Amino acid sequence: MTKTDHPQAEPKGHKPFCRRVFYIPGYDPFPPRRYRELYRKEAAAQLAVTGGTLSLAPNGAQGWRVSANLGQPVTTDVDVLVWSDIVQGSMDQGIAATYWQLFRTARTYIGSGALARLMRLRKGPMIAALYPIAFLLLQALIALAAGIAIGAGAGALTHPALGLIAGLAAAYGLLRWFRAQDHRIFAYYLMHDYAFTAALNGANPPALEARLAEFRARIAAAFGENVDEVLVVGHSSGAHLAVSVLADLIRDGLPAAHPALGFLSLGQVVPMVSFLPDAHRLRADLAFLSTRDEVTWVDVTAPGDGCAFALCDPVAVSGVAPPGKRWPLVISAAFTQTLSPERWQALRWKFFRLHFQYLCAFDRPGDYDYFAITAGPLTLAQRFAGRQPSKSRVEAPLNRYRSVA
Incomplete structure (x- = not known):
């Protein structure tokens, strides 16, 4: 108390x-x-x-x-x-499924024109929306580069087929490690959030x-x-x-x-x-x-x-x-x-x-x-009786889609 x-x-x-x-x-x-x-x-x-x-x-x-x-x-x-x-169920996705969500969600917001209009509205939340995309792609590139380097080294020392296996294992292991660190960077969490919203183009x-x-x-x-x-x-x-x-x-x-x-x-x-x-x-x-x-x-x-x-x-x-x-x-x-x-x-x-x-x-x-x-x-x-709204509020009707049918 x-x-x-x-x-x-x-x-x-x-x-x-x-x-x-x-x-x-x-x-x-x-x-x-x-x-x-x-x-x-x-x-x-x-x-x-x-x-x-x-x-x-x-x-x-x-x-x-x-x-x-x-x-x-x-x-x-x-x-x-x-x-x-419901949130937990939507987050129960593997690494490959999350990258598929990334592609599908980006396609939804970019293809519909919503992303460009939302950027005109407020850049802050759109930077937050692009953050998981950028981080997940960066993680994929790092994992790919590490896999290629390790695979090439292992293949040179042993056999090309073993090198390929070693490279794939290294890349996948690094992606798993990145995901285990998501409690610090929230890339997977935010990706699941935006994917949940975009899955049915805005319908529940x-x-x-x-x-x-x-x-x-x-x-x-x-x-x-x-x-x-x-x-x-x-x-x-x-x-x-x-x-x-x-x-x-x-x-x-x-x-x-x-x-x-x-x-x-x-x-x-x-x-x-x-x-x-x-x-x-x-x-x-x-x-x-x-x-x-x-x-x-x-x-x-x-x-x-x-x-x-x-x-x-x-x-x-x-x-x-x-x-x-x-x-x-x-x-x-x-x-x-x-x-x-x-x-x-x-x-x-x-x-x-x-x-x-x-x-x-x-x-x-x-x-x-x-x-x-x-x-x-x-x-x-x-x-809040008599309270006036903020003078700096934004009211411009920037939405392309206005149907309420």
Whole structure:
């Protein structure tokens, strides 16, 4: 528990503010426990700066309960909506299959024209997308060169056939070693991520569609509980999954007297999907959700996050902004301002860590504070009422594919 020197006492007879949070991770093979421990650690660091009290307790296999007082007693139940098993299945590829994924994914993005348009939108995430391609090709070239050199040497000493076998064994062994080091360079991990997105040209695979239906049912059940807010948080690839889940949820109809519904998208990479030819479902969901008054949608990115489409309005840049568009409210987490110079210097070159900064503590927080949003006494709508969008947001409709059929 983190405490201030003078925590506010809970008024007698006062009902704590109650919230349900549903967190949809990005393309991540790790279990919910990782997010619980991250929340515990970073909440303590944040409250050491901003004050208040907060404690966590496990709540089922996929969530935790937060008891907090950040000015008023609040109880928040956080559920991680798990699709890590689907991610793990898509990552279960051999070396040859991964190189085939590389070719197929590059062909999809280059052949469709999506890559050129995405480069015009934001270069950072596209450099991140080209990174695994470059590293895997470099690994293949090094392995090939080593195999040729070893094979030639072995063949000269023994027999050409034995040299060929030795060269092939050396090349394959080196490729296996490179893959074993991927926890340091993430080339295979990122390749599987982009290949998963591109496999069906932007359409969701059946297993993922079935899981999204399960997510929708779990969120819908929360509207029958005595809570003040249902908050859906989508991070990275989880942001576009949340768009589709919420669009379906609202199409199905919410109860007449329902708690506030908030949607917080963090570090989104929506254009990586919506710019592909067959992402009809996502584009339709973006257009639909952007007009709805049942939800408050706040989109948070930061130019310092090279893995996200920072300050790009995902609806507008996808070319599907309809008349009457209300959402999202696009704001910046402004890492260079909300992190001290010392903290920023320590993190600025840790690209994957920065992509998770939205879920972490800021030592100079602004109006974006993940723990105040998820454990504080204001709904998302109340917290950002009157907030103007970032002046540097990008709204140019650069997408070639705009069909929502």
